Amino acid sequence: MGRGLCTRVNRGDKMAAPMSIVEEIRTRVILQEFGVKNAHTTDYPGNYPGYDDSWKMADFKKNFRIDIVDMDENTMEFDMVGIDASIANAFRRILLAEVPTMAVEKVFIYNNTSIVQDEILAHRLGLVPIKADPRLFEYRDAGNEGEDDEEGSEIDTIKLQLKVKCSRNPRATKDSADPRELYLNHMVYSKDMKWVPIGNQADVFADINIGPVHGDILLAQLRPGQELDIVMHCVKGIGQDHAKFSPVATASYRLLPEISLLEAVEGEKAERLRGCFSRGVMELEDRDGKKFAKVVNSRLDTCSREVLRHEDLKNLVKLARVRDHFIFTVESSGVLPPDVLVTEAIKVLMTKCSRFLNELNTSNME
Numbered sequence: 001m002g003r004g005l006c007t008r009v010n011r012g013d014k015m016a017a018p019m020s021i022v023e024e025i026r027t028r029v030i031l032q033e034f035g036v037k038n039a040h041t042t043d044y045p046g047n048y049p050g051y052d053d054s055w056k057m058a059d060f061k062k063n064f065r066i067d068i069v070d071m072d073e074n075t076m077e078f079d080m081v082g083i084d085a086s087i088a089n090a091f092r093r094i095l096l097a098e099v100p101t102m103a104v105e106k107v108f109i110y111n112n113t114s115i116v117q118d119e120i121l122a123h124r125l126g127l128v129p130i131k132a133d134p135r136l137f138e139y140r141d142a143g144n145e146g147e148d149d150e151e152g153s154e155i156d157t158i159k160l161q162l163k164v165k166c167s168r169n170p171r172a173t174k175d176s177a178d179p180r181e182l183y184l185n186h187m188v189y190s191k192d193m194k195w196v197p198i199g200n201q202a203d204v205f206a207d208i209n210i211g212p213v214h215g216d217i218l219l220a221q222l223r224p225g226q227e228l229d230i231v232m233h234c235v236k237g238i239g240q241d242h243a244k245f246s247p248v249a250t251a252s253y254r255l256l257p258e259i260s261l262l263e264a265v266e267g268e269k270a271e272r273l274r275g276c277f278s279r280g281v282m283e284l285e286d287r288d289g290k291k292f293a294k295v296v297n298s299r300l301d302t303c304s305r306e307v308l309r310h311e312d313l314k315n316l317v318k319l320a321r322v323r324d325h326f327i328f329t330v331e332s333s334g335v336l337p338p339d340v341l342v343t344e345a346i347k348v349l350m351t352k353c354s355r356f357l358n359e360l361n362t363s364n365m366e
Contacts, residue, residue: 191215
């Protein structure tokens with residue numbers, strides 16, 4: 001009987017031990033030498049006794065925030081805190097595939113005597129980012145498109161023209177072998193794509209320079225006698241239909257790294273420990289003439305886990321990531337500023353939520 005009592009007590013101790021680290025399980029992803037611990041979200045209602053993990057609007061408003069860390073003309077880094085990974089990933093996917101832009105959809109090739117095939121050239125033209133605000137245009141209704149609507153209209157189409165002919169340079173020296181000196185217009189760049197206003201576009205967009213975002217994208221190379229005569233129609237679309245409509249070069253996120261020293265590390269060990277992390281993560285601090293390792297900015301760490309390769313160092317630190325702190329990096333293709341893209345992505349997400357709630361209400365009424 002005594003043996004049975006001891007068994008029950010031991011089992012109770014084993015059950016109690018994990019509950020002492022519940023907060024870490026709920027809020028941290030632990031990086032280990034041969035794997036990742038606490039990778040899955042577990043803070044759902046009823047999973048942990050004593051924790052009320054039910055979703056409340058008041059708690060969400062209190063904990064959720066967006067902090068802009070850095071922003072320039074084309075890139076933006078911001079923190080999204082207090083959100084679940086599923087929502088953060090939905091936001092990332094919307095940025096990639098559901099924020100509309102303008103891109104070349106139809107290519108009318110009247111003359112192409114270059115060595116680039118028509119299909120390849122049309123594909124290259126379609127991938128050139130077009131500087132035009134898609135919010136000022138409507139989606140083109142492909143279902144009602146006929147011969148009369150082939151040209152499009154001023155509210156749904158941008159017309160571009162590419163007309164280049166290569167010729168010999170009469171001023172070139174006889175001994176020259178440089179194509180840049182021998183030929184004129186032998187390099188066709190995206191800057192050669194010229195905007196042709198449709199209807200009243202010349203007045204509406206008088207202050208806007210519509211055309212390729214970058215003028216130095218090489219499209220083709222010509223030789224004397226070869227020419228290109230092409231007309232392009234740009235329409236509004238989303239990356240879900242084709243990658244050419246994606247407004248970002250990249251949109252990604254990572255969890256905020258967290259590095260904790262489990263004990264004081266000094267001297268030569270501190271030097272080696274600092275070298276295991278990215279520059280700026282850890283520095284040496286002088287205390288009474290001795291050098292001690294100190295975590296300065298764990299945000300800069302790439303989580304390479306280099307420190308875990310060293311037997312005498314791997315038990316001195318704890319590597320983790322904050323589960324609900326997402327560091328977003330958005331790089332625009334140049335069509336719209338990154339802050340505008342983020343705002344538009346939020347609007348798309350709100351529209352999706354509204355549509356879902358309307359469907360639920362409709363189902364309940366039926």
